[in-house]
Amino acid sequence: MEDLKANKIDYVKIGDKRFNLVVFKKENFNNDITSQIDFQQSMISIADVLHEDEAKKSIMHNAMHGLLTFMGEDELEENEAVVSRIANGMLMMMKDNQELFKYLMKTD
Numbered sequence: 330m331e332d333l334k335a336n337k338i339d340y341v342k343i344g345d346k347r348f349n350l351v352v353f354k355k356e357n358f359n360n361d362i363t364s365q366i367d368f369q370q371s372m373i374s375i376a377d378v379l380h381e382d383e384a385k386k387s388i389m390h391n392a393m394h395g396l397l398t399f400m401g402e403d404e405l406e407e408n409e410a411v412v413s414r415i416a417n418g419m420l421m422m423m424k425d426n427q428e429l430f431k432y433l434m435k436t437d
C-alpha cells in the first residue's frame with residue numbers, strides 16, 4: 330500500500346468517471362469486507378490489512394466492476410466469480426507482458 334502513496338496513485342479513471350482510491354482502516358469496521366466499489370460516491374476502497382498482492386488484485390477486481398458497469402455489462406458485473414477471473418487474468422497477462430503493455434499504452 331506504501332507504493333500507492335509513494336506513487337501518488339489516488340484514483341482509478343474509468344471512461345468519464347474518476348473513482349477515488351481510498352485505503353480504509355479495517356479495525357474500524359465490524360464486517361468481512363476488505364474492498365469495495367461505491368458507485369454513488371465514485372470511490373474504490375481497500376482495507377489497510379491487505380497484503381500488496383491482495384491489494385493489487387482487489388483494486389483490479391473493483392476496477393473491473395467499474396469497467397463492466399461503464400460498458401453496460403450489468404449481468405457480467407453482478408457475477409463475482411466472473412469479475413474475479415477477468416481481473417486476475419488481466420493482472421496476470423499485464424505482468425507477463427510488461428513490454429507489450431508499455432507499447433500498447435504509448436500515446437505518441
Ligand SMILES: [Zn+2]
Binds near residue numbers: 390394409412
Ligand atoms: Zn466484487
